[in-house]
Amino acid sequence: MRRFDYLRPKSLKEALQQKKTIAGAKFISGGTDLLVQIKNRELQPPTLISLRSIPELATIEINGGARIGALATISDIIQHNELGLNYPVLVEAARRLGSVQIRNVATVGGNLCNCSPSADMALPLLVLEAKVRLRTAKARREIQISEFFKGPGESCLSSDEILTDIILDPPHQKAKATFLKKGRVKMDLAIASLAVLLEMEGGKCRKARIAAGSVAPVPLRLYKVEALLEGSTVTEKLAAEAQRLATKIISPITDIRATEEYRRQIVRVYVKRGLEKILG
Amino acid sequence: MNNFRYIGKETRRPDAPDKAAGKAHYIHDLRRPGMLYGKIKFSDHPHARIKHIDTSKAERLNGVRAVITSNNSPEVRLGFLRDNLALKKDKVRQYRDEIAAVAAIDPDIAEEAVELIKVEYEPLPGLFSPREAMKKGSPLIHETDAQGRPRTDNLLPLRFHHESGDLDAGKRAAKYVAEGEFSTPRVQQCCMGTAGCIAEFDMNNNLTIWAKTQIPFLAQRDFNRALSDMGLHDKNTRIIVPTIGGAFGTGLDTHAYEYIAILLAFQTGQPVKIVYTRDEEFAYLSPRQSSTTKIIQGCDQNGKLTFRQVEVTQDNGAYTSWGATYPSVMMIPATSLYRVSNVYFNAQLVYTNNTYCQAMRGYGNPEHTWALESNMDELAGEAGIDPYEFRMINCNRPKETTPMGLKVSTCGLKECLETVAKKLDWKKKSKKGKCRGKGMASLVHVGGGARIYRSDASGLILKLDDFGNVNAFHGGVEMGQGLHSVLTLGIAEALGVRPEKVFINPLDTSTCPWDVGTHASRGAFMACNTAILAANKLRDKIFELAEELFPQEVEKNLEKFRKKNPGYKPPDFDFVKAAKRERFDMQDGSIFIKDAPREPWLSLDLGRLLRTIHFRTQGQMLTTEVFYDPPNELPDFEKGFGNISATYAYGTQGVEVEVDTETGEVRIMRMVAAHDVGKVLNPPALKGQIYGALAQGVGYALYEELLSQKGKILNPNFRDYKIPTVQEMNFPVDLEFIETNDSFGPFGAKGVAEPGLVPTAPAIANAIYDAVGIRIRDLPITPEKILAALKKLKASKD
Amino acid sequence: MKTEISFILNGSEVKVTVDGHLRLIDVLRNTMGLTGTKEACGEGECGACTVIVDGKAVNSCLYPAHEIEGKSVITIEGLHVPKHKLSKIQQGFVDHGAIQCGFCTPGMIMSAKALLDSNPNPSDKEIREALQGNLCRCTGYVQIVEAVKRVARQMKGKQ
Ligand SMILES: Cc1cc2nc3c(=O)[nH]c(=O)nc-3n(C[C@H](O)[C@H](O)[C@H](O)COP(=O)(O)OP(=O)(O)OC[C@H]3O[C@@H](n4cnc5c(N)ncnc54)[C@H](O)[C@@H]3O)c2cc1C
Ligand code: FES
Numbered sequence A: 001m002r003r004f005d006y007l008r009p010k011s012l013k014e015a016l017q018q019k020k021t022i023a024g025a026k027f028i029s030g031g032t033d034l035l036v037q038i039k040n041r042e043l044q045p046p047t048l049i050s051l052r053s054i055p056e057l058a059t060i061e062i063n064g065g066a067r068i069g070a071l072a073t074i075s076d077i078i079q080h081n082e083l084g085l086n087y088p089v090l091v092e093a094a095r096r097l098g099s100v101q102i103r104n105v106a107t108v109g110g111n112l113c114n115c116s117p118s119a120d121m122a123l124p125l126l127v128l129e130a131k132v133r134l135r136t137a138k139a140r141r142e143i144q145i146s147e148f149f150k151g152p153g154e155s156c157l158s159s160d161e162i163l164t165d166i167i168l169d170p171p172h173q174k175a176k177a178t179f180l181k182k183g184r185v186k187m188d189l190a191i192a193s194l195a196v197l198l199e200m201e202g203g204k205c206r207k208a209r210i211a212a213g214s215v216a217p218v219p220l221r222l223y224k225v226e227a228l229l230e231g232s233t234v235t236e237k238l239a240a241e242a243q244r245l246a247t248k249i250i251s252p253i254t255d256i257r258a259t260e261e262y263r264r265q266i267v268r269v270y271v272k273r274g275l276e277k278i279l280g
Numbered sequence B: 001m002n003n004f005r006y007i008g009k010e011t012r013r014p015d016a017p018d019k020a021a022g023k024a025h026y027i028h029d030l031r032r033p034g035m036l037y038g039k040i041k042f043s044d045h046p047h048a049r050i051k052h053i054d055t056s057k058a059e060r061l062n063g064v065r066a067v068i069t070s071n072n073s074p075e076v077r078l079g080f081l082r083d084n085l086a087l088k089k090d091k092v093r094q095y096r097d098e099i100a101a102v103a104a105i106d107p108d109i110a111e112e113a114v115e116l117i118k119v120e121y122e123p124l125p126g127l128f129s130p131r132e133a134m135k136k137g138s139p140l141i142h143e144t145d146a147q148g149r150p151r152t153d154n155l156l157p158l159r160f161h162h163e164s165g166d167l168d169a170g171k172r173a174a175k176y177v178a179e180g181e182f183s184t185p186r187v188q189q190c191c192m193g194t195a196g197c198i199a200e201f202d203m204n205n206n207l208t209i210w211a212k213t214q215i216p217f218l219a220q221r222d223f224n225r226a227l228s229d230m231g232l233h234d235k236n237t238r239i240i241v242p243t244i245g246g247a248f249g250t251g252l253d254t255h256a257y258e259y260i261a262i263l264l265a266f267q268t269g270q271p272v273k274i275v276y277t278r279d280e281e282f283a284y285l286s287p288r289q290s291s292t293t294k295i296i297q298g299c300d301q302n303g304k305l306t307f308r309q310v311e312v313t314q315d316n317g318a319y320t321s322w323g324a325t326y327p328s329v330m331m332i333p334a335t336s337l338y339r340v341s342n343v344y345f346n347a348q349l350v351y352t353n354n355t356y357c358q359a360m361r362g363y364g365n366p367e368h369t370w371a372l373e374s375n376m377d378e379l380a381g382e383a384g385i386d387p388y389e390f391r392m393i394n395c396n397r398p399k400e401t402t403p404m405g406l407k408v409s410t411c412g413l414k415e416c417l418e419t420v421a422k423k424l425d426w427k428k429k430s431k432k433g434k435c436r437g438k439g440m441a442s443l444v445h446v447g448g449g450a451r452i453y454r455s456d457a458s459g460l461i462l463k464l465d466d467f468g469n470v471n472a473f474h475g476g477v478e479m480g481q482g483l484h485s486v487l488t489l490g491i492a493e494a495l496g497v498r499p500e501k502v503f504i505n506p507l508d509t510s511t512c513p514w515d516v517g518t519h520a521s522r523g524a525f526m527a528c529n530t531a532i533l534a535a536n537k538l539r540d541k542i543f544e545l546a547e548e549l550f551p552q553e554v555e556k557n558l559e560k561f562r563k564k565n566p567g568y569k570p571p572d573f574d575f576v577k578a579a580k581r582e583r584f585d586m587q588d589g590s591i592f593i594k595d596a597p598r599e600p601w602l603s604l605d606l607g608r609l610l611r612t613i614h615f616r617t618q619g620q621m622l623t624t625e626v627f628y629d630p631p632n633e634l635p636d637f638e639k640g641f642g643n644i645s646a647t648y649a650y651g652t653q654g655v656e657v658e659v660d661t662e663t664g665e666v667r668i669m670r671m672v673a674a675h676d677v678g679k680v681l682n683p684p685a686l687k688g689q690i691y692g693a694l695a696q697g698v699g700y701a702l703y704e705e706l707l708s709q710k711g712k713i714l715n716p717n718f719r720d721y722k723i724p725t726v727q728e729m730n731f732p733v734d735l736e737f738i739e740t741n742d743s744f745g746p747f748g749a750k751g752v753a754e755p756g757l758v759p760t761a762p763a764i765a766n767a768i769y770d771a772v773g774i775r776i777r778d779l780p781i782t783p784e785k786i787l788a789a790l791k792k793l794k795a796s797k798d
Numbered sequence C: 001m002k003t004e005i006s007f008i009l010n011g012s013e014v015k016v017t018v019d020g021h022l023r024l025i026d027v028l029r030n031t032m033g034l035t036g037t038k039e040a041c042g043e044g045e046c047g048a049c050t051v052i053v054d055g056k057a058v059n060s061c062l063y064p065a066h067e068i069e070g071k072s073v074i075t076i077e078g079l080h081v082p083k084h085k086l087s088k089i090q091q092g093f094v095d096h097g098a099i100q101c102g103f104c105t106p107g108m109i110m111s112a113k114a115l116l117d118s119n120p121n122p123s124d125k126e127i128r129e130a131l132q133g134n135l136c137r138c139t140g141y142v143q144i145v146e147a148v149k150r151v152a153r154q155m156k157g158k159q
């Protein structure tokens, strides 16, 4: 049966307490992943603990850098002016996530915690080197987002831990970033996606951050490609090498959405297009 | 003749306001007192013997009212070849085989109960392609036929064959030849409103069923037969059709779920509703058949076609629906699209352990036109003739009889081709650097009914009331296509009343006259033909009565008018003498003398006439009934000969695409669709039909495929079965209607519901070839296939 | 576990008792009998179930009923006030041939309304973005987009 109880704690403390005491309970944020999984019998939790009534989780703060509450919806991100000005790539990716109806309830925290390799918000956050704050009833920790994902549907969260915030460093003046996504149709889960961030100085790439979606068990930083680009002038030849390297480090699979080869090809093309788009 | 008052004018659909208000009631919205919810237990294997069914746990669940299996309920047969059972007995032959069903007081309990049913199977080897199934020594999917006679292979006992002229001579005469094998996938109709019904018995054991059907009267026959199978002899079914959330062919058969609802309703004595979820709709309703078509065509040095040879193999799935008769429609383009003599056509249908298939919009025509129109471009290429010129050389003309014996009355194909070429700037080649290209494809389809059953008829009853209202009872199904809108206009136009005075009654087999079904683009053609016949009958009666009543009533009018307008001098016109039936006309419910001066008092209101004759002694009321059977023939499909339709619809679609050679994406830049519609009845409704069909054509071409592995549907949801959204349909569409004013067509109109999707896929494929030089032969044209073909092309060039 | 929730439904306050697993669409269609909101997939893909919650279009099939506590919900039935007259958007769909089978229509209209409420002058691109979560199998969307554009123009003209 798809029956479950539904709790709406008013504070983080209460939520964490409930999670600890109720066996098998799951947190729910927007529910756009979770409720579909329950409907399809992938999960049958007896209780859902909603995080939607905990006010502090939903706020977005700009403080030089930014603190995005895990419960901020994708629409909140799109509509937040300063966030968009400082981190346009975040909004670029947010606009490609689902439909308006989905974006109005889907949260950025849920997107990360669901740990899909295709999670659209993961890629810009990876290239922005975001940190995530996690909390249990007893402890808090802050980790790099690149350490957050462990496998499909698997994060480093312990069972009674909540993702509370996403922390972004102040944007670098010279940093430019972009997000590319390929679906079977426009509104689709990514069959492959890529975020690229470059800081250029004197014609040379000072910093490169590249992340790819749907081509590995987790949203993946392409460290080797970044290293290849950093400190060099991005020539056509170097870009071609970056393309080759990128397709080597990823480990896509064939499923009903796309073949392994096709995913590789998209990454190959998007590395080039991403670089071109930024370098103009 | 083209002086219509309502036909051809922009008019709103009568059903639209309620739909916009959320007030239209679909099967999903209906509830009956005491209603139970039914749920079906489907097979866990594609091919297996059923060893044991344990329903004991389900039966014990609180809230369950009945659990049925073949062990405790009568055997009910269904299907075009009656090779299917509502509840499977010894064997399952596909994943969607119905093994048991539950009726419970709420849907959740029904679902839980179904999960408690345990079935033991003995798996059998499965056959998942026609090739495997046709191999000598393959296991038999059906050991016997419906009559219990042993079967020896997996071929269906249905033969669709055509030979005309001399194929060898045609081949010898050919200077250029092109040959190809083309395939199409199973695709789902994707009605937004899923399938469902409510079955209810009265205490006389007569059945009422609210059904999502396109064939209420054939369904009545089917269900009555089922009642007999259940031991309820001489009992009747009344079918009521609620608002339908799209049908696209899904309603052309009766379905196991309907018989199961009937069995559950009988068992419990309560109304039982079964409505499919989206997943069930994808996995357990019949999709469009997948097909493989081998085609060879040849032409002489002037580009004239000299022969055409076509062999079709269809994956029928495990049971047989009406959809198995697709080849009856495939024959039409095979023999009759473009002028060709020396034609060979053969189709074979094969049982497999895949899901069984049924009708979908176009009914075999999109499948066949995919092969034919792609191959036309290939042949044009061989002959070095421009694809447009090549089509013009072979273009059909009015008044010809085709090799299948189709009698072409009017034919606007030439104009369609010309229009597309002009609107698409055909002669101006696309910018090659951008990998853009143009392509076109045409179609022929039945446009004046389609006789695939003994009767191709349709009836209409018009009942006039005291207020001058016209109540219409018609057997055609409104499923979103706008039938009620054209019927309203047809009646208003032909009878001479305002459309607001016409009321189309809900379809109920107990009140509406017989109709073979709403398929084959016959709805508007049939409905308006019946409207004209009925209107003529009524007008005769009305004018006969007017002859008697007009002078006295108009005299009264005149008196009143004079009172209001003292000093008024009526024109010198003897209306008493002029009041002769043949001199009357009626418009907007007002009866007048055709050549009389237009004076406000000099007419008789229809309502007044009706009241007058109603309330006088020996009163009477006007009701009329007509039955129209179009002038067409039931073809001999084994010989492939017969004029299946009274008239034929033609069309050409052109498209410009851009291909991203790195990602394989195809972007449609613009489309032109020119259709010979005979006559435009209701412009917004007609446009809606073509736009909607185009979207389905684009889905068929680029996105849609019901994926399966060993008979199991892998993408039974919109997450992984992608249909075009408003983003995919983001390109300009130029619609052009060619009016050929067909003499069989009501007001000159032909059927148009299906043609819009028939040539879309080959037009796109031809444009892709023009853009980047690759020929995709299996649908859908995915980016993966494009990239693979580009790679092959490059390798062949290197 | 049943809980009582109260919310504003089409302008009026209502109280209902619901189980934890119920969705907003269940409350609307079954508890309240407002069947104008349709379910065509139950998993956020089709938009047939779109309603407006606190000014935002959401899929009522993915909206836990409990979360509606204290919020304001507008359904298709809440648009035609007074009851016998269609709202401008509804009328626009009727006038421009944007309705065929009508199953997608309530959801499509709610998405259009949410768009026009927040953006009275949307571009073609914005309209498509707002409607991309609403599937329609009948119309090919052309007349739907046209209807939204014309309604926007008409509403602007009235201001
Ligand atoms: C139609 C449709 C289209 C979609 N399109 C896209 C798309 O284009 N791109 C994309 O990336 N995704 C897409 N999704 C998936 C989904 O909408 C997103 O992943 C969304 O961001 C999930 O957020 P949520 O708040 O709804 O998560 P929920 O479903 O509430 O939660 C997801 C998981 O995370 C856990 N969780 C949630 N919040 C927390 C927290 N703060 N701390 C700890 N655990 C938590 C939950 O227990 C659950 O396991 C789509 C979904 C649908 C239905
Ligand atoms: S029913 Fe809610 S999105 Fe389809």
Ligand code: FES
Binding pocket: B192, B245, B246, B480, C098, C099, C100, C101, C102, C103, C104, C105, C135, C136, C137, C138, C139
């Ligand atoms: S009108 Fe039928 S689905 Fe949109």
